[in-house]
Amino acid sequence: MTPASSPSDKPSYLGLLNAIALAESRAHAYLTAWMAVTPSPDVRAVLATVAAREGEHGMAFAKRINELGYSVLDRPDPSQKKKMAMAKSDRTDLEKMEAIGLNELDTGDRPDIFDRFFTDHSIDIQTGALLGRYICEERDSGRLLRSCYEQLKAAERPKARSRGTKARRPEPVAV
Numbered sequence: 001m002t003p004a005s006s007p008s009d010k011p012s013y014l015g016l017l018n019a020i021a022l023a024e025s026r027a028h029a030y031l032t033a034w035m036a037v038t039p040s041p042d043v044r045a046v047l048a049t050v051a052a053r054e055g056e057h058g059m060a061f062a063k064r065i066n067e068l069g070y071s072v073l074d075r076p077d078p079s080q081k082k083k084m085a086m087a088k089s090d091r092t093d094l095e096k097m098e099a100i101g102l103n104e105l106d107t108g109d110r111p112d113i114f115d116r117f118f119t120d121h122s123i124d125i126q127t128g129a130l131l132g133r134y135i136c137e138e139r140d141s142g143r144l145l146r147s148c149y150e151q152l153k154a155a156e157r158p159k160a161r162s163r164g165t166k167a168r169r170p171e172p173v174a175v
């Protein structure tokens, strides 16, 4: 009996693996750059956790692509330059989160981009195991980043309020 597909058949999910390898490595680059400049130890701790995962995902998917007999194909991402510049800038952590969209990764119970990954039923066992772990880590990172964002937002509110109060404070009245 011959297998349904031979090893020489190009996997239909190679493009997906390639896109993940590139996106994760790029996220590792801007998160690491951001880590170097954030004034907050709490934000740095969250970025360190997520950056380590992203870097490992980038390498793990490149390794899997290699094991399948292929190599990562570089496809330029025009947004990466902007993300790097934003990460390194002196904008606040809150502004960076919003600009890069890290506060919107966690969709809670609503569908996310990962829900469609396993509609490809030809995914081999080893790649499937890697994808499963990757998806759960990405969702956990999304929750971590959302929580970090909400704490930054909550810390920003009293500051904004006091700035607003100051601006609206009436001139002292002479008595």
Ligand SMILES: [Fe+2]
Binding pocket: 023, 024, 027, 054, 138
């Ligand atoms: Fe990621």
